[in-house]
Amino acid sequence: xxxxxxxxxxxxxxxxxxxxxxxxxxxxxxxxxxxxxxxxxxxxxxxxxxxxxxxxxxxxxxxxxxxxxxxxxxxxxxxxxxxxxxxxxxxxxxxxxxxxxxxxxxxxxxxxxxxxxxxxxxxxxxxxxxxxxxxxxxxxxxxxxxxxxxxxxxx
Numbered sequence: 001x002x003x004x005x006x007x008x009x010x011x012x013x014x015x016x017x018x019x020x021x022x023x024x025x026x027x028x029x030x031x032x033x034x035x036x037x038x039x040x041x042x043x044x045x046x047x048x049x050x051x052x053x054x055x056x057x058x059x060x061x062x063x064x065x066x067x068x069x070x071x072x073x074x075x076x077x078x079x080x081x082x083x084x085x086x087x088x089x090x091x092x093x094x095x096x097x098x099x100x101x102x103x104x105x106x107x108x109x110x111x112x113x114x115x116x117x118x119x120x121x122x123x124x125x126x127x128x129x130x131x132x133x134x135x136x137x138x139x140x141x142x143x144x145x146x147x148x149x150x151x152x153x154x155x
Contacts, residue, residue, distance in 0.1 A: 034094060034095070035108060035142050035143065035144040035145075036087050036090045036091040036143055037140065037141070038083055038086050038087035038090055038140070038141055039083075039139065039140040039141070040079060040083045040086075040138070040139045041115065041138045042115050042116070042136050042138070043076075043079050043115075043137050043138070043139065044136045045075065045076050045079070045135075045136070045137060046135040046136075046137070047112050047114045047115075047135060047137040049074070049075075049076055050076045050079070050080070050112045050137050050139060051112045052074065053069070053072065053074050053076040053077050053080055054080065054110045054111070054112050054139065056068055057069065057080070057084075057107050057110065058107060058110050059106065059108075060106060061104070062084065062088060062105040062106060062107065062143060065084060065106075065107050066081065069081035069084065079139065080110075080139060083139055083141055084107070084141060084143075087141050087143050088100070088105070088143065091103075091143055104145055105143050105146075106143065106144065106145075106146060107141060108142050108143065109142035110139070110140070110141045110142070111139075111140055112138070112139050113137060113138045113139075113140070114135065114137055114138075115136040115138050116136060117133050117134065117135050118133075118134040118136075119131055119132070119133055119134075120132040120133075120134060
């Protein structure tokens with residue numbers, strides 16, 4: 001295709017077209033059960049500690065994941081439990097006609113990203129200073145239905 005035939009669009013026009021396409025897709029899938037994405041931002045724990053807990057519930061059914069988080073001793077478990085309950089509530093509002101007990105929800109994705117880091121100084125020997133990095137993280141969770149996921153893979 002020649003370069004003249006490709007018309008460049010402004011960024012604002014691309015964004016508008018993408019929003020219209022997303023709106024059309026949502027209208028088409030209105031009656032279908034859909035995945036729900038929720039996130040919790042700027043949690044004051046290190047991403048490494050949070051990933052330990054996130055790895056425990058990845059791919060688990062929602063009821064089992066809630067039990068794992070409720071009885072786990074890590075401090076990060078409380079944050080992820082709160083996020084999971086929020087995403088379940090979001091799923092219920094998006095799919096009011098479906099009974100949640102019959103939905104077979106599971107944690108399809110969960111990932112932890114690093115957030116901003118607070119940098120502090122701690123006195124060190126011989127008049128020097130060592131930098132202390134107080135880390136924080138963002139957690140994103142996606143819950144989905146087993147039936148919908150298996151139908152997509154078969155088609």
